[in-house]
Amino acid sequence: MSKLWQARFFTTVNQLQDLPSTHVPEIAFAGRSNAGKSSAINILCNQKGLAFASKTPGRTQHINFFSIGGAHVAQHRKDETKVDEIRALLVDLPGYGYAEVSGSAKLHWQRLLGDYVQQREQLAALVLIMDSRRPFTELDIQMLEWFGPTGKPIHCILTKVDKLNRNESVNALRQAKAFLDSYVDEDGVGFPFTVQLFSAMKRVGVEEANDKIIQLLGLDQDLAALDALDADQHAADTDPADTNPAE
Numbered sequence: 206m207s208k209l210w211q212a213r214f215f216t217t218v219n220q221l222q223d224l225p226s227t228h229v230p231e232i233a234f235a236g237r238s239n240a241g242k243s244s245a246i247n248i249l250c251n252q253k254g255l256a257f258a259s260k261t262p263g264r265t266q267h268i269n270f271f272s273i274g275g276a277h278v279a280q281h282r283k284d285e286t287k288v289d290e291i292r293a294l295l296v297d298l299p300g301y302g303y304a305e306v307s308g309s310a311k312l313h314w315q316r317l318l319g320d321y322v323q324q325r326e327q328l329a330a331l332v333l334i335m336d337s338r339r340p341f342t343e344l345d346i347q348m349l350e351w352f353g354p355t356g357k358p359i360h361c362i363l364t365k366v367d368k369l370n371r372n373e374s375v376n377a378l379r380q381a382k383a384f385l386d387s388y389v390d391e392d393g394v395g396f397p398f399t400v401q402l403f404s405a406m407k408r409v410g411v412e413e414a415n416d417k418i419i420q421l422l423g424l425d426q427d428l429a430a431l432d433a434l435d436a437d438q439h440a441a442d443t444d445p446a447d448t449n450p451a452e
């Protein structure tokens with residue numbers, strides 16, 4: 206069972222000043238409308254309706270936050286999330302590139318997303334969801350170029366690989382890697398960009414994406430720390446040298 210399965214809707218914001226005042230690490234999911242972002246989030250969180258898999262792309266122009274921790278997997282939806290127990294946030298960014306959004310909506314998008322990814326300190330990493338048949342469209346590259354300079358990791362998910370044959374998927378992955386590797390800073394050093402293949406429909410790459418996200422959020426450290434704590438506790442319980450030495 207993944208920690209991501211604990212995901213619960215937390216809040217939705219349409220303006221930067223309304224961003225939650227939480228201090229836990231966040232990971233944001235970005236992608237073109239219809240790329241398969243909602244489907245990927247739903248599969249990773251093992252909840253069919255968590256991020257609404259919309260048939261009308263571009264409709265949601267809000268940033269949606271989902272909490273990890275603060276609620277148990279089996280806890281009833283109506284039971285309150287314990288805010289002080291939230292360990293991380295998943296952030297569903299508005300889909301972009303939908304042809305029919307107006308000029309002012311586009312500007313709003315640009316401000317909201319650009320400012321959020323460039324300025325949000327809690328943002329640990331970006332997950333960029335792209336259709337494996339047409340990755341790195343203009344606005345995907347815009348996201349890379351906004352976020353890359355922060356020095357934080359970007360994990361690219363090439364989804365819908367069920368639409369590609371074996372050769373095509375190998376090529377898609379290779380080309381995406383080469384494209385990401387072409388980004389270097391002024392000293393010629395590459396950026397922490399990674400990429401994988403994925404299919405929500407055929408459940409390809411789900412574990413790889415899950416492990417990456419858990420790692421980027423530092424939730425694997427979390428587990429290690431808990432294990433260490435358990436071990437300490439166990440030692441304290443059983444080590445006779447630890448019992449009251451004065452007696």
Ligand SMILES: Nc1nc2c(ncn2[C@@H]2O[C@H](COP(=O)(O)OP(=O)(O)O)[C@@H](O)[C@H]2O)c(=O)[nH]1
Pocket residue numbers: 236237238239240241242243244245257258259260262263300364365366367368403404405406407
């Ligand atoms: N074949 C296939 N279709 C997918 C996959 N993921 C999503 N889709 C479909 O692509 C469309 C857009 O998906 P959605 O998750 O709503 O995309 P979003 O706009 O990026 O959130 C829907 O019709 C999904 O059923 C996938 O892995 N394979």
Ligand SMILES: [Mg+2]
Pocket residue numbers: 239242243244256257258259300
């Ligand atoms: Mg969606």
